[in-house]
Amino acid sequence: MSFFSTRLAAAAVALFTAAAPVVAQDLELTIIAPAGAGGGWDAAARALQDTMVRTGNAKSVQVQNVPGAGGTVGLAQFVQNARGSDDQMLVGGITMVGAILTNKAPVSLSDVTPIARLTGDPLVVVVPANSPHQTLADLTAAIQSDVANTIWAGGSAGGADHILAALITQAAGADPSKVNYVAYSGGGEALAAMLGGQVTAGISGYGEWQGQIESGDLRALAISYPEPIEGIDAQPLKAQGVDVELVNWRGIFAGPEISDETKQAFSAAIENTVKSPEWQEVLTARGWTDYYAPADEFETFIASENERVGDVLRSIGLAE
Amino acid sequence: MDALIQLFDGFALAIAPMNLAFAAIGVLLGTAVGVLPGIGPALTVALLLPVTFKMDPGGSLIMFAGIYYGGMYGGSTTAILLNTPGEAASVVTALEGNKMARKGRGGPALATAAIGSFVAALIATAGLAFLAPILVKIAVKFGPWDYFGLMLIAFVTVSATFGSSPLRGLTSLAIGLWLGLIGIDQLTGQTRLAFGVPNLFDGIEVTTLAVGLFAIGEALFVASRHFYAPEKPIPISGSIWMTRKDWARSWKPWLRGAGIGFPIGALPAGGAEIPTFLSYTTERKLSKHPEEFGHGAIEGVAGPEAANNASAAGSLVPLLTLGLPTSATAAVMLAGFQQYNIQPGPLLFVQHADLVWALIASLFIANVMLLVLNLPLVGLWVQLLKIPLPWLYGGILVFATMGTIAANPSVVELLVLSAFGALGFIMRRYDYPIAPVVVGLILGPMADSQLRRALQMSLGDPMVLLQHPGSATMIVIATVALIAPFVFRGLARFRAEED
Secondary structure, eight states: OOHHHHHHHHHHHHHHTTTOSSOGGGOEEEEEESSOTTSHHHHHHHHHHHHHHHTTSOSEEEEEEOOOGGGHHHHHHHHHHOTTOSSEEEEEEHHHHHHHHHTTOSOOGGGSEEEEEEEEEEEEEEEETTOSOOSHHHHHHHHHHOSTTSEEEESSTTSHHHHHHHHHHHHTTSOGGGOEEEEOSSHHHHHHHHHTTOSSEEEEEHHHHHHHHHHTSEEEEEEOSSSOOTTOOSOBTGGGTOOOOOEEEEEEEEOTTOOHHHHHHHHHHHHHHHTSHHHHHHHHHHTOOEEEEEHHHHHHHHHHHHHHHHHHHHHTTSOO | OHHHHHHHHHHHHHTSHHHHHHHHHHHHHHHHHHHSSSOOHHHHHHHHHHHHTTSOHHHHHHHHHHHHHHHHHHHHHHHHHHSOOSSGGGHHHHHHHHHHHHTTOHHHHHHHHHHHHHHHHHHHHHHHHHHHHHHHHHHHHOOHHHHHHHHHHHHHHHHHHSSSSHHHHHHHHHHHHHHHHOEEOTTTOOEESOTTOGGGTTOOOHHHHHIIIIIIHHHHHHHHHHTTSOOOOOOOOSOSSOOHHHHHHHHHHHHHHHHHHHHHHHSTTTOSHHHHHHHHHHHHHHOSOGGGTTSOOTHHHHHHHHHHHHHHHHTHHHHHHHOOOOSHHHHHHHHHHHHTTOOOSTTHHHHTHHHHHHHHHHHHHHHHHHHHHHHHHHHHHHHGGGSOHHHHHHHHHHHHHHHHHHHSOOHHHHHHHHHHHHHHHHHHHTTOOSHHHHHHHHHHHHHHHHHHHHHHHTTTOTTHHHHSHHHHHHHHHHHHHHHHHHHHHHHHHHHHHHO
16 A cells, blocks of 8 residues: 555544544654563554554554553553553553552552553463373363463563462362472473473463464463353363463553543544554464453453453462 | 584574664674663663564564673673672672783783683684584483582682682671571571561572672772772783783683583573673683782683673573473563564474574674674773772762662662671772672572572482483582692691601
8 A cells, every 4th residue: 555545544434433522633742551562562553563553543653662560660650650651552461450459669650641451462371292181171280280280481470371270279179379480581481391391291381382373383272261262272261160260451541630632632543543454464474363452441350350350369378 | 414504594594684683783782781880681671672562573582682692791891890789690890800900901801701711702603503502401301400510610719710819708608698598498488587577588699799798898898998098090011912921821711611501501500690600710710820819810801701692692592492481581581572473482493483593693693793892992991990989989889879769769779788788898998808708699599598408309318419411410429629729738737747
C-alpha cells in the first residue's frame, strides 16, 4: 500500500469514528516499554510503533525502554511522569500484575488508565520427547503421587509460567505451595533444561517452543487457552478435565488523570490500529493471538486478573 | 561434503552486491556502537528491527550479523586506549591492553586484538558451519550441576590470578559477589539488599560497574595525581604495527582463545565473559613472560580478544539450531527472524537452508571486512592518545556518563555509576585489583542460581554435584587448582628443611 492510499484509508476510518474529537493522525506519542530490548513488551511496543505510523493512526511514535523489576520500575516512573499527559503510553501485561504483588511495588495498575488489551498468547505445557508421560492425565497422576519430584521449568519466579504450574498442581489435587518450580531467565534457558531431560515438564509461551514441538523434540500436552486454537494440535487444559485457564495478555495504558478527550483519542487510535490489516500481518508474523478488548472491558478484566493472580501467589508463598 | 557445497551456495548468495552492502553497513554500525559504552549491539538491532520489516529477510539478517560481530570488535578499542570497556566481554582486554597503550604500544595491542578476533572468528564460524549439529547435542546435556562446576573453575583460577596478592584479589572478588547479590533472586522472586529502591531490583548492571570502576575511577585517579606530577601524553614508542616478536607471542593465544571461546559460547548459559577470564588465566600460566602480566603482556590481549569473538560465533549455535538466544543480541536477532515468520530451531536448517548458509557465509565476509576496516584505523586510533590528558579524561567522563544514561535513563543509575567511580578510585589508591569485582558480579549470581537449581532438582541432595561425571570432573579440577599451589609450596619448604 502506498503512502497516500494508507493516509486515505486512515482518513476514511477516522471519518467513521468521527466521535473522536482529537484527530488521531496528529498524535505524537512516546510508548514506554518497561523492559529491555528483545523482550515481549519491547517487541509489542515496537510493533505498535511501526503499525500506528504506517496506518496513519499517529504522526510519530517513539519507543523508550525503561527496564527493571518485571516492569514495575517503568510503571512507577510512568505514574510519576505521565500524569494527565496526552502523548505518553505504556505497554504492560500479566507479568506486571504478578511483579507488582511480589515486589510490593508502591504503584499498581489501578494508578494508570487502561486503554486496550492487545494480544493474549496461550502458554503450553510440554514434556521432553523421551518422557514417560504421554498425556496430561499421566502428568497430573505424577503430580498427585509425588508433587516434589515433579520438577517444572519455566520463566521467572512469580511470572505467568510459574502461576500456571501452581494452578495445574492445585487442580490435580496437590498442595500448590509444594510445587517444585525451577525458574529460568526465560523460555530459552528453560528450553535447554527441557531438551537435556533435567526436568519433568516445562511451561512457556507457545510461540517460543513452536519449533521444538513441530520437530518432535518436545511433546505438547496442553495449552492454557480456554478454547482450541487453529493450527495448534494440543488441546486446552479445560477440555482435558483440568479446570485451569491462563492467557499471557499484553495491553496498553495511558497516564493517571488524563482528560476524557485524550482517552478517547488514544482509544480510537489503538482501535483503528489493531483492526487494520497491517496489525493482522504483525500478529501472524510474530505468532501472537489477537485478544483485543476496549478500555472499559479491559479495566474490569485487570481487576479480576489482579485478584486471581494474587490468590495464586499467596498460595505459593510469593506474596503476602 | 554436503555442508561444503551448501556453504558455497551461501557464498554465492552473500556476495550479491546488495547483501555485501548490508554486511558493510552492519559492520560499520557495529564497530561504532561497540566503541560507545552502554549502547550495545542488542539495542542497535532492536532499533533497526522496525526499519527492516519491509526489507528482504536475507539482507537484514546479514546486516544484523555484521552488527553483532562489529560490536565485539569495537568493544576492544576503547578498552585498550581509554581503559573503558564498552561491554563486559572487553573487561579483561582492558587489563593488559591499556597497560600496553600506556607504554606507547597501543598500536600492537589494537593490532593483536583485531587480527586475533579475525582468526578466532574465522575458526569459530567454520565450527558453526560444520560442528553445530553435534555441538548442540552435547550443549543441552549440560545440567545446572555442570555449570556450577564450570563456575567453580572460573572462580578458583580468577581469584588466584589477579592482583598483587591473593588476599587483595579475594577481597575484590568478595566485593563483586556482594554486589551480585543485590536485586531480585531469580529462583524465589524475593528481593535481596535493594533497600526498597526499585531501580536496584534487577541488580547492578555489569557495564555500569565496569565503566564506573575502570573509566571513571581511572579519570579520578589521574586527576588526583595531576597536581603533583602532571602526566604527559603517551608517546608512541616503536612501530605501531606488530613486530616479529609480537607475532610469535600472539599466535598461540589466538588459537587457544578460539578453542576456549567457541565451545563455552555454544553452551546455552555460557556467555562471552567466562571464556575471556579463562583465556586470560591460561595465558598467564603458560606465558614465558609471566612477570609482564599486569604491566602490558601482549598474550593477555591476544587470548581474551580471540576468546570473546569466538564465543560470539559460538552463541549462534544454540540460536540457529535450537532457537535459543544466549545473549541479549541473540535474543533481538531471534525477534528479527520471527518478524519474517522464520522460526529458528531444529527445522531451520531444513526449511530455510539457503538463508542459514547465506548468513554463515556473510559472517565470513563480515569478518574480512572488519579486519580491512580496523587495521588501517589502528593508526588513527592511537592518535587519540596524543590528546592532552585533561581533555582526554574529560572526554572519557562525558562519554562514559552518556553511554550509561543512554542504556538506562535514570538518576539512580547515574548515582550508582558515580559511586562505582569513587570505589574504583579508592581501590586504585590502595592497590586493590579491579577486575575481580567485575568477575564476582558476573559469576556470582550465575553460580548461585545454578547451584540452587541443581539442589532443587535433586530435592536438596548435595551429592548430585558428584553423581554427574561432568560436574564431578570439573569440581576435582577446581579443587586441585585451589590446593596444589599450597601443597607444592609446602613440599618445597619441606625439602629445603631436609637439605
